[in-house]
Amino acid sequence: MNHGKATRARRTTLPLHLIAWIVGAFILIPVVYALLGGFKQNSELSANPFGLPETWATGNYTEVLASGSFWLQMWNSTFIAVATTVVTVALSALAAFVFARFAFRGRELYFTLFTAGLMFPFAVAILPIFVLLRTLGLLDNPMGVILTQAAFGLPLTIIILRGFFRSIPGELEEAATIDGCTPFGFFWRILLPMARPAIATVSVLAIVGSWNNFMLPLVVFSEEASWTLPLGIQQFQGQYASDTARILAYLVLAMVPALGFYAVAERHLVGGLTAGATKG
Amino acid sequence: MTTLTRGPEAVRLPAPAPAARRRGRWVTITLFLLPALVLFLLLVVAPMLVAVYSSAFKWNGFGGLPTDFIGLDNFTRLFGSEIFAQDLWHLLVLVVLSICLQLPFSLALAMLLNQRIRGRALYRVVFFAPYVLSEVITGVLFSLILAPDAGMANQLLSVFGIESEWLANPDTVMPSLFIVMTWKYFGFHMMIYLAGRQNIPNELIEAAQIDGATGWKTFRHVTLPLLGPTIRISIFLSVIYTIQLFDLVWILTGGGPSHSSETMAVTMMEWGFKRTQVGYASAISVVMFVLSLVFALIYQRFVMRRDLEGASTSMGGRR
Numbered sequence: 001m002n003h004g005k006a007t008r009a010r011r012t013t014l015p016l017h018l019i020a021w022i023v024g025a026f027i028l029i030p031v032v033y034a035l036l037g038g039f040k041q042n043s044e045l046s047a048n049p050f051g052l053p054e055t056w057a058t059g060n061y062t063e064v065l066a067s068g069s070f071w072l073q074m075w076n077s078t079f080i081a082v083a084t085t086v087v088t089v090a091l092s093a094l095a096a097f098v099f100a101r102f103a104f105r106g107r108e109l110y111f112t113l114f115t116a117g118l119m120f121p122f123a124v125a126i127l128p129i130f131v132l133l134r135t136l137g138l139l140d141n142p143m144g145v146i147l148t149q150a151a152f153g154l155p156l157t158i159i160i161l162r163g164f165f166r167s168i169p170g171e172l173e174e175a176a177t178i179d180g181c182t183p184f185g186f187f188w189r190i191l192l193p194m195a196r197p198a199i200a201t202v203s204v205l206a207i208v209g210s211w212n213n214f215m216l217p218l219v220v221f222s223e224e225a226s227w228t229l230p231l232g233i234q235q236f237q238g239q240y241a242s243d244t245a246r247i248l249a250y251l252v253l254a255m256v257p258a259l260g261f262y263a264v265a266e267r268h269l270v271g272g273l274t275a276g277a278t279k280g
Numbered sequence: 281m282t283t284l285t286r287g288p289e290a291v292r293l294p295a296p297a298p299a300a301r302r303r304g305r306w307v308t309i310t311l312f313l314l315p316a317l318v319l320f321l322l323l324v325v326a327p328m329l330v331a332v333y334s335s336a337f338k339w340n341g342f343g344g345l346p347t348d349f350i351g352l353d354n355f356t357r358l359f360g361s362e363i364f365a366q367d368l369w370h371l372l373v374l375v376v377l378s379i380c381l382q383l384p385f386s387l388a389l390a391m392l393l394n395q396r397i398r399g400r401a402l403y404r405v406v407f408f409a410p411y412v413l414s415e416v417i418t419g420v421l422f423s424l425i426l427a428p429d430a431g432m433a434n435q436l437l438s439v440f441g442i443e444s445e446w447l448a449n450p451d452t453v454m455p456s457l458f459i460v461m462t463w464k465y466f467g468f469h470m471m472i473y474l475a476g477r478q479n480i481p482n483e484l485i486e487a488a489q490i491d492g493a494t495g496w497k498t499f500r501h502v503t504l505p506l507l508g509p510t511i512r513i514s515i516f517l518s519v520i521y522t523i524q525l526f527d528l529v530w531i532l533t534g535g536g537p538s539h540s541s542e543t544m545a546v547t548m549m550e551w552g553f554k555r556t557q558v559g560y561a562s563a564i565s566v567v568m569f570v571l572s573l574v575f576a577l578i579y580q581r582f583v584m585r586r587d588l589e590g591a592s593t594s595m596g597g598r599r
């Protein structure tokens with residue numbers, strides 16, 4: 001009886017699995033092609049694009065891993081992503097705290113100003129930002145990218161954090177104040193620890209946004225020493241235009257951090273990215 | 281005591297506070313708000329204003345603010361430009377393709393993965409994965425795959441007798457670009473739909489089935505209307521994204537061949553940085569901004585209005 005039910009269920013879901021498999025192949029084939037292609041010779045890549053490599057040529061991967069520029073780009077990307085996240089979250093949390101828990105004249109005006117920032121697409125402001133950063137001497141300086149990314153990250157981060165801060169009951173604050181807590185003490189010791197889920201969401205948004213950003217680093221960094229991974233990948237493709245296998249190896253290695261982060265924090269990442277987007 | 285308030289509802293209770301405490305309160309507010317405000321004004325608001333301002337000038341981007349005022353000339357030149365007309369056409373093509381193909385595809389897969397099939401958690405993880413990769417990685421990967429002659433796509437499709445130059449042919453470049461966009465983004469929309477679907481109480485679906493509705497009828501008359509807010513948001517996100525589309529095009533084609541895949545952002549970067557006609561490029565960015573703004577206002581006013589009035593439009597209703 002039970003067994004019969006199970007087979008029937010399997011038979012009806014077979015077409016569903018088939019569709020899922022086809023879509024899965026559509027997603028995975030390019031990535032697997034790149035992964036295997038990195039182990040092939042270029043001649044083999046065009047003769048045998050899908051099969052396993054005849055001989056596993058590890059040279060492409062090891063040469064990328066041995067090159068200083070790859071690790072430098074990795075470091076630059078990491079540093080900029082972490083710094084952007086820290087600046088964005090710190091400044092937003094302070095502002096969101098004021099917006100959520102204080103009443104003062106002009107509050108709604110300031111808050112509306114920040115929310116209007118959601119309507120300012122980054123691409124629109126890129127030329128004046130470039131001119132401004134040049135004037136401030138922040139070209140080829142990580143701070144130019146970090147501060148700009150943080151500034152554009154403020155609106156959404158403030159909105160999400162303010163919403164969370166407001167949901168924390170006022171009694172808690174009263175109790176803390178009676179116990180002699182200063183506003184900053186309440187913020188730092190009680191509110192922030194409670195807001196951990198919201199902080200995780202906004203941090204994911206900031207990290208992924210910074211890690212994948214291309215347009216801003218493209219115009220700010222001209223010296224190779226400042227390049228982030230996306231710039232490095234683009235440049236690498238230009239430099240080794242006909243050496244497809246080598247570019248594939250570089251691509252695969254550049255995917256590792258993002259996919260690794262995804263594997264470790266899948267739930268946070270999916271939740272954060274979709275929640276962040278739908279809230280805009 | 282009540283100088284710290286709970287939220288907006290407490291605004292109208294200004295308890296008489298001692299002057300010293302009130303001053304302390306203002307110090308707190310100022311210190312907490314100022315850093316974010318300064319950064320925002322300096323790097324978001326000011327550049328936006330400068331972009332609008334400089335669109336009325338002939339300017340190479342050097343020597344302080346522009347001085348060579350030319351009124352609306354940049355805009356008349358832009359609206360007379362063939363490349364700009366093509367940019368708008370490409371925008372329209374991509375928006376129509378996204379709404380008619382990519383989003384229904386995402387919705388269908390969301391419905392599929394909402395079933396209790398074995399391994400659906402794994403399918404979800406795989407389908408969403410391209411979204412976490414950067415557009416640069418995606419672009420470089422597909423520029424190799426879609427390369428003419430020995431590119432992987434040609435070798436794969438030669439089984440069906442299909443071969444093309446994909447990105448190098450003006451007739452196939454837009455469909456190719458759209459397929460790459462779909463590869464990267466359908467998983468994201470699928471996740472939004474899945475979350476929206478999980479907010480629909482199963483009792484409603486079951487009730488429809490008890491009343492004799494078939495699978496398709498249940499979907500058409502119960503699930504789809506209830507997913508309305510979610511679908512409207514995903515359309516919104518897709519359009520706003522397409523208006524600003526840059527990275528992927530820049531990497532895949534650079535806008536070519538002969539402008540046949542160019543977008544507004546690509547045109548703007550070409551003029552702003554390669555030919556240093558910053559005033560003209562600013563005019564393009566202003567059009568991009570106005571397009572997004574007008575679309576957002578109209579869309580929220582007429583399409584999403586019902587959703588914004590209390591219905592839960594976002595993940596877990598946390599708007």
